[in-house]
Amino acid sequence: xxxxxxxxxxxxxxxxxxxxxxxxxxxxxxxxxxxxxxxxxxxxxxxxxxxxxxxxxxxxxxxxxxxxxxxxxxxxxxxxxxxxxxxxxxxxxxxxxxxxxxxxxxxxxxxxxxxxxxxxxxxxxxxxxxxxxxxxxxxxxxxxxxxxxxxxxxxxxxxxxxxxxxxxxxxxxxxxxxxxxxxxxxxxxxxxxxxxxxxxxxxxxxxxxxxxxxxxxxxxxxxxxxxxxxxxxxxxxxxxxxxxxxxxxxxxxxxxxxxxxxxxxxxxxxxxxxxxxxxxxxxxxxxxxxxxxxxxxxxxxxxxxxxxxxxxxxxxxxxxxxxxxxxxxxxxxxxxxxxxxxxxxxxxxxxxxxxxxxxxxxxxxxxxxxxxxxxxxxxxxxxxxxxxxxxxxxxxxxxxxxxxxxxxxxxxxxxxxxxxxxxxxxxxxxxxxxxxxxxxxxxxxxxxxxxxxxxxxxxxxxxxxxxxxxxxxxxxx
Amino acid sequence: xxxxxxxxxxxxxxxxxxxxxxxxxxxxxxxxxxxxxxxxxxxxxxxxxxxxxxxxxxxxxxxxxxxxxxxxxxxxxxxxxxxxxxxxxxxxxxxxxxxxxxxxxxxxxxxxxxxxxxxxxxxxxxxxxxxxxxxxxxxxxxxxxxxxxxxxxxxxxxxxxxxxxxxxxxxxxxxxxxxxxxxxxxxxxxxxxxxxxxxxxxxxxxxxxxxxxxxxxxxxxxxxxxxxxxxxxxxxxxxxxxxxxxxxxxxxxxxxxxxxxxxxxxxxxxxxxxxxxxxxxxxxxxxxxxxxxxxxxxxxxxxxxxxxxxxxxxxxxxxxxxxxxxxxxxxxxxxxxxxxxxxxxxxxxxxxxxxxxxxxxxxxxxxxxxxxxxxxxxxxxxxxxxxxxxxxxxxxxxxxxxxxxxxxxxxxxxxxxxxxxxxxxxxxxxxxxxxxxxxxxxxxxxxxxxxxxxxxxxxxxxxxxxxxxxxxxxxxx
Numbered sequence: 001x002x003x004x005x006x007x008x009x010x011x012x013x014x015x016x017x018x019x020x021x022x023x024x025x026x027x028x029x030x031x032x033x034x035x036x037x038x039x040x041x042x043x044x045x046x047x048x049x050x051x052x053x054x055x056x057x058x059x060x061x062x063x064x065x066x067x068x069x070x071x072x073x074x075x076x077x078x079x080x081x082x083x084x085x086x087x088x089x090x091x092x093x094x095x096x097x098x099x100x101x102x103x104x105x106x107x108x109x110x111x112x113x114x115x116x117x118x119x120x121x122x123x124x125x126x127x128x129x130x131x132x133x134x135x136x137x138x139x140x141x142x143x144x145x146x147x148x149x150x151x152x153x154x155x156x157x158x159x160x161x162x163x164x165x166x167x168x169x170x171x172x173x174x175x176x177x178x179x180x181x182x183x184x185x186x187x188x189x190x191x192x193x194x195x196x197x198x199x200x201x202x203x204x205x206x207x208x209x210x211x212x213x214x215x216x217x218x219x220x221x222x223x224x225x226x227x228x229x230x231x232x233x234x235x236x237x238x239x240x241x242x243x244x245x246x247x248x249x250x251x252x253x254x255x256x257x258x259x260x261x262x263x264x265x266x267x268x269x270x271x272x273x274x275x276x277x278x279x280x281x282x283x284x285x286x287x288x289x290x291x292x293x294x295x296x297x298x299x300x301x302x303x304x305x306x307x308x309x310x311x312x313x314x315x316x317x318x319x320x321x322x323x324x325x326x327x328x329x330x331x332x333x334x335x336x337x338x339x340x341x342x343x344x345x346x347x348x349x350x351x352x353x354x355x356x357x358x359x360x361x362x363x364x365x366x367x368x369x370x371x372x373x374x375x376x377x378x379x380x381x382x383x384x385x386x387x388x389x390x391x392x393x394x395x396x397x398x399x400x401x402x403x404x405x406x407x408x409x410x411x412x413x414x415x416x417x418x419x420x421x422x423x424x425x426x427x428x429x430x431x432x433x434x435x436x437x438x439x440x441x442x443x444x445x446x447x448x449x450x451x452x453x454x455x456x457x458x459x460x461x462x463x464x465x466x467x468x469x470x471x472x473x474x475x476x477x
Numbered sequence: 478x479x480x481x482x483x484x485x486x487x488x489x490x491x492x493x494x495x496x497x498x499x500x501x502x503x504x505x506x507x508x509x510x511x512x513x514x515x516x517x518x519x520x521x522x523x524x525x526x527x528x529x530x531x532x533x534x535x536x537x538x539x540x541x542x543x544x545x546x547x548x549x550x551x552x553x554x555x556x557x558x559x560x561x562x563x564x565x566x567x568x569x570x571x572x573x574x575x576x577x578x579x580x581x582x583x584x585x586x587x588x589x590x591x592x593x594x595x596x597x598x599x600x601x602x603x604x605x606x607x608x609x610x611x612x613x614x615x616x617x618x619x620x621x622x623x624x625x626x627x628x629x630x631x632x633x634x635x636x637x638x639x640x641x642x643x644x645x646x647x648x649x650x651x652x653x654x655x656x657x658x659x660x661x662x663x664x665x666x667x668x669x670x671x672x673x674x675x676x677x678x679x680x681x682x683x684x685x686x687x688x689x690x691x692x693x694x695x696x697x698x699x700x701x702x703x704x705x706x707x708x709x710x711x712x713x714x715x716x717x718x719x720x721x722x723x724x725x726x727x728x729x730x731x732x733x734x735x736x737x738x739x740x741x742x743x744x745x746x747x748x749x750x751x752x753x754x755x756x757x758x759x760x761x762x763x764x765x766x767x768x769x770x771x772x773x774x775x776x777x778x779x780x781x782x783x784x785x786x787x788x789x790x791x792x793x794x795x796x797x798x799x800x801x802x803x804x805x806x807x808x809x810x811x812x813x814x815x816x817x818x819x820x821x822x823x824x825x826x827x828x829x830x831x832x833x834x835x836x837x838x839x840x841x842x843x844x845x846x847x848x849x850x851x852x853x854x855x856x857x858x859x860x861x862x863x864x865x866x867x868x869x870x871x872x873x874x875x876x877x878x879x880x881x882x883x884x885x886x887x888x889x890x891x892x893x894x895x896x897x898x899x900x901x902x903x904x905x906x907x908x909x910x911x912x913x914x915x916x917x918x919x920x921x922x923x924x925x926x927x928x929x930x931x932x933x934x935x936x937x938x939x940x941x942x943x944x945x946x947x948x949x950x951x952x953x954x
Contacts, residue, residue: 044542045542064521090575091575093573094572
């Protein structure tokens with residue numbers, strides 16, 4: 001065949017396009033148990049880059065990693081009422097082990113608040129132990145009915161950070177600080193702009209005082225919750241008895257926060273930057289940043305000079321992730337297509353002409369821009385920076401063009417069902433209106449942005465009563 | 478208190494000493510479900526160092542990481558007869574999920590051969606796809622009756638590498654190559670000598686053609702299987718139908734190998750190098766390589782000059798993991814004890830005398846050696862190298878002194894029960910003798926070393942029949 005397997009066009013069938021990209025770019029495969037996935041080496045290498053960059057950022061803040069058991073006694077979850085109600089329908093339960101029925105069933109962690117906080121109650125006793133932070137990279141399980149690779153799988157990988165603090169104020173600051181950490185990570189590393197704000201009561205984490213989140217707008221106009229940061233208040237500290245003696249010798253319940261980001265983020269990158277040719281990867285997380293494709297006629301003996309030129313060239317690129325695709329069974333065109341599907345940011349094409357002119361032909365995956373560059377002028381780090389800038393600009397423009405302010409139900413309906421994207425609308429904060437909108441047009445509140453416009457005189461788009469906040473509505477994954 | 482919590486002496490109660498070190502050095506805590514453990518930040522930082530070093534070594538060999546689901550259909554395990562027999566007694570079984578009883582129960586991976594090889598059968602079709610290697614860092618579960626932190630826990634962390642090859646010869650080479658990779662890692666990084674060789678039929682991995690292993694000798698004279706590398710033959714490829722078309726267009730069953738190392742290795746480090754003062758950490762995996770303890774009389778105003786001297790000194794140590802312990806609520810003696818328990822390789826003591834003389838007082842954790850070194854002569858990288866060398870030498874000497882060649886049952890019994898350690902003995906390779914020795918003196922065959930002495934004229938220490946091999950016997954964890 002002259003090109004790798006074709007992928008469906010986004011405009012034809014967006015959902016099929018996504019699954020095609022995941023398969024053809026060799027990111028993932030399905031696991032044997034319903035809803036599970038195999039993250040293949042190319043997909044996992046993307047996760048490893050995300051992990052190492054984010055991990056370094058939180059370590060720089062003095063946060064250490066640890067590992068807590070994935071098995072949690074069922075009784076632990078029940079200690080926090082909202083928490084167990086929220087997670088019960090999604091639990092995987094181990095009833096038998098070691099050839100015997102267990103006296104108490106254990107659940108596989110859907111998140112680790114309960115198993116961690118039981119330990120924190122033993123570890124924390126004084127104000128001197130606070131603030132206490134710990135992070136863990138692990139697998140978690142939430143038994144979902146409807147799944148989609150990366151976006152929603154019964155088992156997924158994530159980091160979950162947990163902080164214990166002395167006061168409400170510190171916890172507010174911590175929760176917002178972490179959210180900002182995620183937002184900058186998404187923007188600087190994944191070239192993805194995010195709407196940030198508070199979740200509604202209905203959409204918050206089960207057991208939290210309040211939740212905050214980063215929400216991405218994807219190419220099909222849907223929203224993707226991409227990271228969350230919660231102020232858990234004293235809900236868990238009271239259930240798990242995490243108390244500390246303050247400086248005056250008085251015992252107080254601690255304040256807590258948890259914050260997380262998962263392999264879903266890989267799905268977000270695909271759905272934010274991908275196009276009809278496949279994946280487009282931000283350079284910092286691309287397993288291959290630059291692919292070099294030699295072009296020569298072997299019969300004319302052009303191969304030696306071309307390959308020698310490439311060897312010399314790539315020796316200077318040791319600080320970058322470079323792949324020289326010298327496979328002889330594939331044509332250059334075939335290789336172009338393959339590396340385009342795989343989203344490699346830059347391609348260098350090198351043939352006899354380039355060798356003669358001491359040049360390279362440089363092709364950018366983000367806009368297809370092709371240029372002929374003198375070796376002496378070639379600065380690939382600068383080209384990758386430029387790539388990131390363009391990628392972010394395109395994404396920002398898309399978000400701006402697909403966010404609409406509305407003040408009527410018709411306006412809201414028009415955005416959700418016709419225009420697609422985010423609708424910023426005034427809302428009374430009543431859960432009934434939220435539910436009605438969800439039932440009616442399948443849109444949910446995404447975030448109540450921190451930078452609130454005045455709501456004076458504004459009416460809820462649903463019930464017409466006085467609006468309390470502006471909120472983003474969208475269909476969401 | 479003037480010192481941190483005391484730990485039991487090794488000679489008093491070795492098992493209690495171990496648990497004390499784990500607790501007082503803040504390495505781990507118990508999880509709420511029996512047999513599970515929490516790896517605390519200091520313990521986890523050791524694992525992260527092991528991971529990053531070993532991961533870089535296998536990546537340098539071109540092996541990529543991936544992630545496979547932890548849930549495996551029960552029917553998958555049954556496909557390989559020996560495999561399911563070996564692992565059945567240790568499985569944790571999920572029978573309910575998402576609020577419903579599952580139509581087929583799933584097990585939590587005790588190892589990933591079956592779930593991976595099902596995928597390999599789809600991914601591999603031609604000799605061009607071989608050799609195929611993939612590695613995964615993950616959690617696994619084996620429901621054990623008797624557990625011990627790090628050494629044996631129901632859930633543990635490990636890496637499992639899996640290779641698919643075309644021929645038996647390549648698979649032999651691969652399996653032995655990986656074992657050598659582990660051996661050098663243990664020796665170069667963990668300063669731990671290993672006996673390497675083949676496992677007996679009885680002790681091999683369930684489903685393997687044969688297994689090889691690294692065996693450490695611990696301070697209580699027991700053996701610890703520390704990494705394994707298996708030639709799986711075509712056992713799994715036949716069960717999971719992993720076939721490839723060879724260069725002649727004929728379909729063949731592939732050959733396979735798997736190889737792994739776990740968090741048990743942390744237990745091995747404690748039990749190999751630890752002493753009555755606590756942990757002794759090899760520098761490459763030590764979260765803190767050098768602790769600096771200021772010593773001053775604040776009333777005499779000595780603190781400023783000492784701290785300034787330390788700041789200047791540590792600025793030159795940015796490539797090392799250095800901790801300046803400037804806590805004022807603890808005495809220098811308290812700090813010495815704490816960092817000794819935690820196994821920090823080198824300690825620098827800095828007081829007014831050192832400031833005046835432009836010196837540091839350098840104390841080594843491995844031999845307690847104390848020296849006064851001029852700043853101008855101080856080379857900490859060299860000191861850490863020296864530390865590693867001494868640590869390895871001590872461990873090698875211990876292994877040599879506690880390995881005894883025996884040719885009689887009495888001799889074997891004397892080594893196992895009185896002298897302790899490894900007994901190298903001639904053996905007929907009959908499983909009945911192996912079982913008798915296990916029942917009688919609780920020693921098992923550890924490895925049949927690759928460098929075999931001649932067995933001509935030698936008789937099995939158990940039955941007296943002609944010996945086929947020399948094998949190491951020991952009590953094992």
